Amino acid sequence: MKPRVRIKYCGGCNPKYDRVALVEELKARLRGTVAWASSDADPCDMVVAVQGCETACADLTAFAAYEIYPITCPEDLERLIEEMRMKG
Amino acid sequence: MTMMTAKEYEESLRKLRLQVYMFGERIENVVDHPIIRPSMNAVAKTYELAHSPEHEDLMTAVSHITGKKINRFTHIHQNVGDLVKKSKMGRLLGRETGCCFQRCVGMDTLNALSIVTYNIDSKYGTAYYPRFLKYLEYIQENDLMVDGAMTDPKGHRGLAPHQQPDPDAFLRVVEERKDGIVVRGAKAHQTGAVNSHEVVVMPTLSMRKEDADYAVSFALPSDAEGITYIMGRQSCDTRKLEGGTMDQGNILFGGHEALVVFDNVFVPWDRVFMFREVDFSGQLVETFAAYHRQSYACKVGVGDVLIGAAQTIAEYNGADKASHIRDKIVEMNHLNETLYCGCIACASEGHKEPSGTYCVNILLANVHKHNVTRFPFELSRLAQDIAGGLMVTLPSEKDLRSPDTGRWIRKYFKANPDVPAENRMRILRLIENLTLGTAAVGYLTESIHGAGSPQAQRIMISRRVNLAEKQRAAKKLCGIED
Numbered sequence: 001m002k003p004r005v006r007i008k009y010c011g012g013c014n015p016k017y018d019r020v021a022l023v024e025e026l027k028a029r030l031r032g033t034v035a036w037a038s039s040d041a042d043p044c045d046m047v048v049a050v051q052g053c054e055t056a057c058a059d060l061t062a063f064a065a066y067e068i069y070p071i072t073c074p075e076d077l078e079r080l081i082e083e084m085r086m087k088g
Numbered sequence: 089m090t091m092m093t094a095k096e097y098e099e100s101l102r103k104l105r106l107q108v109y110m111f112g113e114r115i116e117n118v119v120d121h122p123i124i125r126p127s128m129n130a131v132a133k134t135y136e137l138a139h140s141p142e143h144e145d146l147m148t149a150v151s152h153i154t155g156k157k158i159n160r161f162t163h164i165h166q167n168v169g170d171l172v173k174k175s176k177m178g179r180l181l182g183r184e185t186g187c188c189f190q191r192c193v194g195m196d197t198l199n200a201l202s203i204v205t206y207n208i209d210s211k212y213g214t215a216y217y218p219r220f221l222k223y224l225e226y227i228q229e230n231d232l233m234v235d236g237a238m239t240d241p242k243g244h245r246g247l248a249p250h251q252q253p254d255p256d257a258f259l260r261v262v263e264e265r266k267d268g269i270v271v272r273g274a275k276a277h278q279t280g281a282v283n284s285h286e287v288v289v290m291p292t293l294s295m296r297k298e299d300a301d302y303a304v305s306f307a308l309p310s311d312a313e314g315i316t317y318i319m320g321r322q323s324c325d326t327r328k329l330e331g332g333t334m335d336q337g338n339i340l341f342g343g344h345e346a347l348v349v350f351d352n353v354f355v356p357w358d359r360v361f362m363f364r365e366v367d368f369s370g371q372l373v374e375t376f377a378a379y380h381r382q383s384y385a386c387k388v389g390v391g392d393v394l395i396g397a398a399q400t401i402a403e404y405n406g407a408d409k410a411s412h413i414r415d416k417i418v419e420m421n422h423l424n425e426t427l428y429c430g431c432i433a434c435a436s437e438g439h440k441e442p443s444g445t446y447c448v449n450i451l452l453a454n455v456h457k458h459n460v461t462r463f464p465f466e467l468s469r470l471a472q473d474i475a476g477g478l479m480v481t482l483p484s485e486k487d488l489r490s491p492d493t494g495r496w497i498r499k500y501f502k503a504n505p506d507v508p509a510e511n512r513m514r515i516l517r518l519i520e521n522l523t524l525g526t527a528a529v530g531y532l533t534e535s536i537h538g539a540g541s542p543q544a545q546r547i548m549i550s551r552r553v554n555l556a557e558k559q560r561a562a563k564k565l566c567g568i569e570d
């Protein structure tokens with residue numbers, strides 16, 4: 001079974017990069033490797049926390065039980081994809 | 089319902105029966121009026137972003153009364169984190185809309201009332217707080233937009249309300265009935281008034297015994313009988329009537345203000361939150377003002393847009409590599425981020441009030457707003473410096489489109505060969521809009537007077553600062569013993 005991944009964004013008050021474009025790239029490059037959970041109610045195995053900057057203020061309390069992969073800059077993407085491919 | 093979408097918000101406005109006047113005529117279709125619609129779009133953004141995964145972390149909260157997910161604009165701050173998110177939300181929306189999105193004033197009113205109604209009850213044994221909570225639940229459940237109405241026309245500035253030649257210069261109670269009260273007066277400069285479902289009135293200043301009839305706070309549906317709206321003009325407003333897609337600068341969003349007249353309007357008791365408790369009128373004014381001074385976080389977001397526009401025009405002009413231009417962009421960022429420091433600091437240093445509501449640090453909120461009365465002007469000066477004079481001498485979009493003149497405009501207003509003249513014109517129009525046009529109402533003059541004129545902040549700073557402690561520190565270091 002493919003791992004189910006939930007995307008959780010910070011609020012985006014002053015992001016240093018285009019978070020939505022980064023997530024689109026992530027989804028495109030992991031197509032077929034993972035499944036995406038679409039809402040809070042949807043069960044998932046891990047959470048990608050897309051933080052617009054290193055303050056990383058997204059509220060992750062609802063995801064305390066899950067493995068969390070933080071992204072705070074575009075450079076984090078390659079590392080994340082590598083790790084996800086290993087899981088998938 | 090709990091959280092409306094932008095579409096549902098727009099549809100909800102269509103059901104209101106507001107009495108709105110502009111240019112001497114009654115406006116029947118307020119929502120689609122070309123001068124008003126951009127302001128509706130800006131408020132709609134507060135609804136839209138609450139449903140977007142990439143912004144909901146800031147735009148939503150959990151209600152402390154129902155436990156439901158709600159739009160943050162209807163939330164009562166429950167901790168310092170909520171206050172910080174409010175500041176960040178202001179920056180986000182300022183940047184997304186490039187103008188005043190009008191919904192903060194209602195949020196600040198609700199939060200101030202959540203503190204003051206509780207305090208009045210504690211002193212007088214009244215029941216305003218439970219009444220307020222019931223009203224709040226109605227606002228949260230229906231995700232309503234609230235106009236926070238504080239500023240009276242005020243008549244002669246040197247006279248108290250009861251001394252005014254026209255007693256209606258400040259809004260007042262003119263009749264007390266078994267089922268409620270009747271009020272008369274007006275509120276000036278009301279931001280987003282005709283985009284609101286509700287209007288919540290507060291006194292404009294600290295009242296004395298003789299002014300008891302003026303110490304009143306209450307809520308009304310915005311289309312209650314006897315309420316009339318007279319739209320304020322904004323510089324360059326009629327460009328929105330020209331039907332083009334460029335000369336208004338910001339082609340999507342805007343703000344509005346209105347004079348709201350209350351002509352003998354009935355308010356039932358269950359919507360009255362202060363009635364002649366003169367000793368709490370000052371507390372309500374100060375608490376609201378503190379929250380609202382924090383709300384000028386939005387100007388940081390608008391500043392982001394102005395800085396982005398200044399950098400863009402520098403590149404379009406081919407001047408972006410010049411060291412003084414680069415330095416001016418650095419200075420703009422320095423000013424803008426200094427403003428950000430203030431709104432984050434007053435939130436981070438917030439505290440819990442007896443009602444449980446978290447309030448900002450009042451001194452720091454006033455310092456923040458005081459900076460806002462100045463920095464956007466310097467930011468605007470720098471943007472205009474970088475933009476060049478074309479910003480104010482540019483021909484119209486119609487001239488650009490005209491077969492007779494368009495080719496000259498495209499030829500002579502091209503600067504950087506990689507950039508079409510039209511793009512250069514568009515970014516210049518945006519800078520014009522922010523620093524001289526409709527958006528300057530919010531970015532500049534509102535930055536001075538909104539939430540109180542500069543002197544109001546200086547008075548609060550002098551009251552709140554711990555001067556004696558500073559003297560003690562100084563005297564200790566140089567060996568003075570009093």
Ligand SMILES: Cc1cc2nc3c(=O)[nH]c(=O)nc-3n(C[C@H](O)[C@H](O)[C@H](O)COP(=O)(O)OP(=O)(O)OC[C@H]3O[C@@H](n4cnc5c(N)ncnc54)[C@H](O)[C@@H]3O)c2cc1C
Pocket residue numbers: 193236237238239241242245246275276277278279280345529530533534537538539540541542543544
């Ligand atoms: C764009 C905009 C949006 C606004 N939105 C809202 C809103 O949504 N809701 C709301 O309630 N209000 C709103 N306001 C009103 C704002 O709070 C007032 O403009 C502000 O309190 C100043 O009041 P005023 O405009 O009557 O100016 P004035 O009070 O006339 O002030 C003009 C000058 O006179 C000085 N002055 C005034 N009275 C005295 C006195 N007694 N002694 C000494 N000096 C004095 C002031 O310090 C200032 O320098 C808005 C204002 C603007 C410009």
